[in-house]
Amino acid sequence: xxxxxxxxxxxxxxxxxxxxxxxxxxxxxxxxxxxxxxxxxxxxxxxxxxxxxxxxxxxxxxxxxxxxxxxxxxxxxxxxxxxxxxxxxxxxxxxxxxxxxxxxxxxxxxxxxxxxxxxxxxxxxxxxxxxxxxxxxxxxxxxxxxxxxxxxxxxxxxxxxxxxxxxxxxxxxxxxxxxxxxxxxxxxxxxxxxxxxxxxxxxxxxxxxxxxxxxxxxxxxxxxxxxxxxxxxxxxxxxxxxxxxxxxxxxxxxxxxxxxxxxxxxxxxxxxxxxxxxxxxxxxx
Amino acid sequence: xxxxxxxxxxxxxxxxxxxxxxxxxxxxxxxxxxxxxxxxxxxxxxxxxxxxxxxxxxxxxxxxxxxxxxxxxxxxxxxxxxxxxxxxxxxxxxxxxxxxxxxxxxxxxxxxxxxxxxxxxxxxxxxxxxxxxxxxxxxxxxxxxxxxxxxxxxxxxxxxxxxxxxxxxxxxxxxxxxxxxxxxxxxxxxxxxxxxxxxxxxxxxxxxxxxxxxxxxxxxxxx
Numbered sequence: 001x002x003x004x005x006x007x008x009x010x011x012x013x014x015x016x017x018x019x020x021x022x023x024x025x026x027x028x029x030x031x032x033x034x035x036x037x038x039x040x041x042x043x044x045x046x047x048x049x050x051x052x053x054x055x056x057x058x059x060x061x062x063x064x065x066x067x068x069x070x071x072x073x074x075x076x077x078x079x080x081x082x083x084x085x086x087x088x089x090x091x092x093x094x095x096x097x098x099x100x101x102x103x104x105x106x107x108x109x110x111x112x113x114x115x116x117x118x119x120x121x122x123x124x125x126x127x128x129x130x131x132x133x134x135x136x137x138x139x140x141x142x143x144x145x146x147x148x149x150x151x152x153x154x155x156x157x158x159x160x161x162x163x164x165x166x167x168x169x170x171x172x173x174x175x176x177x178x179x180x181x182x183x184x185x186x187x188x189x190x191x192x193x194x195x196x197x198x199x200x201x202x203x204x205x206x207x208x209x210x211x212x213x214x215x216x217x218x219x220x221x222x223x224x225x226x227x228x229x230x231x232x233x234x235x236x237x238x239x240x241x242x243x244x245x246x247x248x249x250x251x252x253x254x255x256x257x258x259x260x261x262x263x264x265x266x267x268x269x270x271x272x273x274x275x276x277x278x279x280x281x282x283x284x285x
Numbered sequence: 286x287x288x289x290x291x292x293x294x295x296x297x298x299x300x301x302x303x304x305x306x307x308x309x310x311x312x313x314x315x316x317x318x319x320x321x322x323x324x325x326x327x328x329x330x331x332x333x334x335x336x337x338x339x340x341x342x343x344x345x346x347x348x349x350x351x352x353x354x355x356x357x358x359x360x361x362x363x364x365x366x367x368x369x370x371x372x373x374x375x376x377x378x379x380x381x382x383x384x385x386x387x388x389x390x391x392x393x394x395x396x397x398x399x400x401x402x403x404x405x406x407x408x409x410x411x412x413x414x415x416x417x418x419x420x421x422x423x424x425x426x427x428x429x430x431x432x433x434x435x436x437x438x439x440x441x442x443x444x445x446x447x448x449x450x451x452x453x454x455x456x457x458x459x460x461x462x463x464x465x466x467x468x469x470x471x472x473x474x475x476x477x478x479x480x481x482x483x484x485x486x487x488x489x490x491x492x493x494x495x496x497x498x499x500x501x502x503x504x505x506x507x508x
Contacts, residue, residue: 087342
């Protein structure tokens with residue numbers, strides 16, 4: 001399987017923050033979720049992918065260096081940023097006219113179809129739109145030149161569950177239309193990623209903690225609950241992270257089935273991505 | 286780059302009414318004071334200043350991050366701002382010049398005697414003077430905005446202009462101190478002969494230096 005994006009040893013330093021040696025890839029036809037707490041480095045990673053910051057290391061998109069073939073790559077890239085767009089003082093019609101001049105593959109009909117589908121008034125100024133409408137317009141703008149890759153920075157933040165669900169459906173449809181397409185999706189809302197992402201890349205304090213298939217995380221990872229005495233019987237290599245609670249120990253494990261057989265005395269529950277993240281951030285090793 | 290220019294133009298379309306009101310007031314002022322040449326200069330400066338407000342639109346919408354994700358290079362982004370600024374100066378000069386030229390016959394048609402005679406050479410010099418003034422302001426302000434942002438950049442621009450005024454005053458004082466005498470008549474004759482050419486050349490030099498500095502700042506910046 002070809003990789004749409006490959007990050008090799010990407011680093012970036014700001015006062016009080018260091019993105020350290022980040023390497024991961026996005027295979028063609030997959031959705032990769034980028035998760036991490038505030039300030040973990042998600043946006044910096046996306047900015048490096050978009051070559052809008054200076055960074056160390058190398059990033060290849062569609063097999064080309066993103067510093068060398070920047071303009072060519074961006075013709076096939078659709079980008080949605082949570083906090084940035086063209087201007088609040090433009091109308092959707094104006095946005096279409098501007099982007100038509102920038103993208104060689106701009107599909108005016110497709111854009112109009114999205115505007116109608118999302119019920120976005122084309123002549124009203126964007127500043128009068130609701131948050132959900134603004135996000136839908138960003139998505140319409142990102143999809144109307146048929147990009148091969150979507151880079152989405154917090155596309156569902158601040159939106160209600162109904163709009164979030166609609167937006168996730170749009171992303172699913174985008175991948176179904178052409179299975180060679182890929183999505184990099186950064187989000188705080190891990191439940192969204194659980195339902196849509198094929199892989200999860202977890203960033204913590206500027207470093208990659210893991211890059212794993214979502215199905216592995218949800219099906220294999222678990223939380224083992226036991227007493228202090230029972231905890232002492234658990235082998236160290238089986239413990240990814242643990243937390244001492246008031247009445248019990250909670251242990252993050254990577255293979256529920258195996259652990260159930262090995263430690264029949266313990267209760268093992270399913271772990272959500274949020275819980276896994278919390279164990280990595282707050283738990284002890 | 287065409288897309289970026291269209292973005293700035295559409296952003297400024299909310300200024301349509303403001304611009305019309307300004308031109309209307311300038312027209313009234315021209316009629317009242319008969320200062321035809323000054324009005325073209327003022328209109329030129331105002332239009333040039335309005336063009337710089339595109340930076341405020343970009344800043345309030347935090348659009349630079351998004352623009353950098355589009356298929357445009359950093360060079361094109363900076364260049365588009367200069368093309369827009371220079372176009373605004375040319376447009377301002379043209380509006381000011383035409384307004385004066387069109388108003389005089391209209392006014393004269395209401396007068397039976399003491400008709401106004403428009404001095405085209407004075408009007409032309411005044412328009413070029415206005416264009417020079419705003420191009421100098423733009424050439425200083427655009428790099429300041431790239432360095433410090435739209436709001437702080439404006440303050441920094443005034444600091445730079447203040448420093449330039451001090452420098453010129455110092456040069457004048459030094460010339461006086463060393464008793465270097467300059468014949469006003471010679472300066473006037475030189476200006477009459479080469480003034481316009483020098484102003485146009487100076488504008489080109491200012492914009493070129495300014496563009497180079499802005500590009501260096503933008504290139505090094507993490508957006």
